[in-house]
Amino acid sequence: MNKDIKLQDLGLKDYKETWDYQETLFKGIVDAKIKNRQENTNFKTNNYFLFVEHPHVYTLGKSGDMSNLLLNEQQLTQKDATFYKINRGGDITYHGPGQIVGYPILDLDNFFTDIHKYLRFLEEVIILTLNDYGIQSGRSDGETGVWLDAGTPFARKICAMGVRASRWVTMHGFALNINADLGYFDNIIPCGIRGKAVTSLHVELGVEKVSMEEVKEKLLKHFSILFEAKFF
Template identity: 55%
Template structure:
């Protein structure tokens, strides 16, 4: 039977608020598992106010903007507990945070990340775009094998505790890509970032993208949203 997942579209939020919310959901899930109670699975959809986040093992030198200029631009910054390096979140970017008990799915983080990538690849295909994986680099790319044309459209970074996940993916839909000029995205030099809007040449309905991602989530994870 499909696994039940609680879908919560929480709109545009500050990063720290949603980070704290995920942490609470994860702690609740771990506590229930310790009591041998099966926890609910959650998927949060959000857009963040402008923020740079650096993964736990990321390198601060990949932030190219100083603190004064960053604050003048109204961009927050957090060093957080997910994998990956530096990235940007902002309006026009669909951020998805699955808080999943992988004991109910498959206890394999590689499989989990490839599944998240597959959801974005399937969604892009519905817009006539060919999303791909890049060897050794998590996320979804366009033309990753063509030197000089590699561009990332979806970044990913997760944390997992007792097989319960948090953090997730950031899919550039109508994102202002100029914010990426002030960082080395994901710590990867000489590669660009892109968005659905840039690739298609027009702004895309965020609600339409959410619906497609939701449908592909159900397909890839054999899930049913409630």
């Protein structure tokens, strides 16, 4: 079992380019697993973790509803945004500057083969990181992601999640709002959930800007502890 994870911070990068890169890494791990099985070998499989910020983009998961996008093509162009239907779970979400997107591309055979546990661990990484800032957060029944004041009329989502897994290899991941322009969420029904707000860490802390690098360090610390992993 290889619990070393190669960390790559891609900076600000186009969504489609990043998706294609994820697919390349994902396929490399899957192909290695197939080869191990066919040849009865046991070579180590790689794990990756990508940090990235995307230009304004809306993505719709494979089970999502197009009606949750409230813009037409012309309006998307006016807002300097793009749109993609993609192969993760979940409905529609927004990515943009001021948001930390994390894509763990892991062979779960190196950790544990339980997708439910994997999602709960991803949520826990976010919950523990927000707790470092004095922000109490948690889960909302039946709704993946991380919420503030879940179960109350003031419920608001701070982190969306959607993953794909095949042969216990994961891709896609989480999107945590740090200094996000929340106005872009007004153009969708986030995650297909009506009547619930979205928030960002800088809003909750009442500051103009939060250090993205500091948040990333905290995310990696909690991830490495929960997954018993080492980044390099």
